[in-house]
Amino acid sequence: MKSRSPTLEGFRTILHRPSFGLAEITWRWSFGAAAGLLLMFSFFEYLDTLPVSKSDLFLLRTNQPILISRAAMHIFRGSGFRVVETAIILALTLAAAWVVVASLGRAATVKALLAHFRESEISTLEHKSSWRLRSLFALNFFRLGATLAAIVGCVAAVLLGSTVSSPTDPAPGSALLIILTVAMLVWFAWSTLNWFLSLAAIFVVAQGEDTFSAIASAVDLCRTRAVSVFVAGTWFGLAHLTAFAVASSVAAFPLAFATVLPAGVVLGGVLLVTLLYLAIADFLYVGRLAAYLAIVEMPEPPVSAETTQPPSPHAGTDVDVWTQSSPAVDATELILSDNPVSS
DSSP states (O other): OHHHHHHHHHHHHHHHOOHHHHHHHHHHHHHHHHHHHHHHHHHHHHHSSSSSOOOHHHHTOOOOOHHHHHHHHHHHHHHHHHHHHHHHHHHHHHHHHHHHHHHHHHHHHHHHHHHHHHTOOOOOOOOOOOOOOHHHHHHHHHHHHHHHHOOOOOOHHHHHHHHHHOOOSSHHHHHHHHHHHHHHHHHHHHHHHHHHHHHHHHHHHHHOOOOHHHHHHHHHHHHHHHHHHHHHHHHHHHHHHHHHHHHHHHHHHHHHHHTOOOHHHHHHHHHHHHHOOOOHHHHEEEEEEEHHHHHHSOOOOOOHHHSSSSOOOTTTHHHHHHHHTTTTTTTTOOGOOOSSSOO
């Protein structure tokens, strides 16, 4: 059978079966919309709890920055604890909801891709029908923990950079360098760990492995099929980068007419371009996932017959002829002879 490229299978999947990308968009954007509405509702509810007196209203209507700032300080005074309490509750609620929704969405996507590969006769491995959803819960919980650790690391980078620069001895360049360096290292560590945890979800659904076995299988896949994994990730990464560059260029058009067009038209154009870019990014994510799944499901390329062919029984004769015909080799040298030395 002719070997097939996992990368091409990934691109072919999102082009011939756009329902996979639409399904990914559905669960991702549904969660994002619900989270956005919840945050907006909480924000307006928080504003309703703020006491605004008649003097505050009078200061706000003066259009004087100093008086407006004094009114705002008086309005928001003593409400910091409610903000922190609300933020903690929302963060915990949204985090728990994301773990559940992401686990269910990833399970549905991988199962659909497996069925598609079995129909296309790409998958040749036996699949375990039983797999545990709690393993996906654990993987997404680890991803959530890694994200929280990355946020803490970025905050620590800002605090570390602020210790270098002080009002008496300002050093903004050194502080910025430290912040960017630490933040870049934190981002690299987070993105690597998040990528491995995302890849491990394939082994949970496709092969019925538990959490830590799936992570070990993901590491082993990168070790044994490193070239295929690197090629797939590179091509889809370049496609994502191209989509981002095109979207940034297109978004610059409505911004260029910001002084001529109404603000609603400009914001609507930027929002439309952003949504199109996010949709393309989700499609590419599904395609990359399909490429990785194809690497797991497709057998390794066979080894060439020349490397596995046993040595010819007349190989020694060829060596003898070569050694005799070559003037650079001394045929009487004992190290070249396979006959025992006569005593």
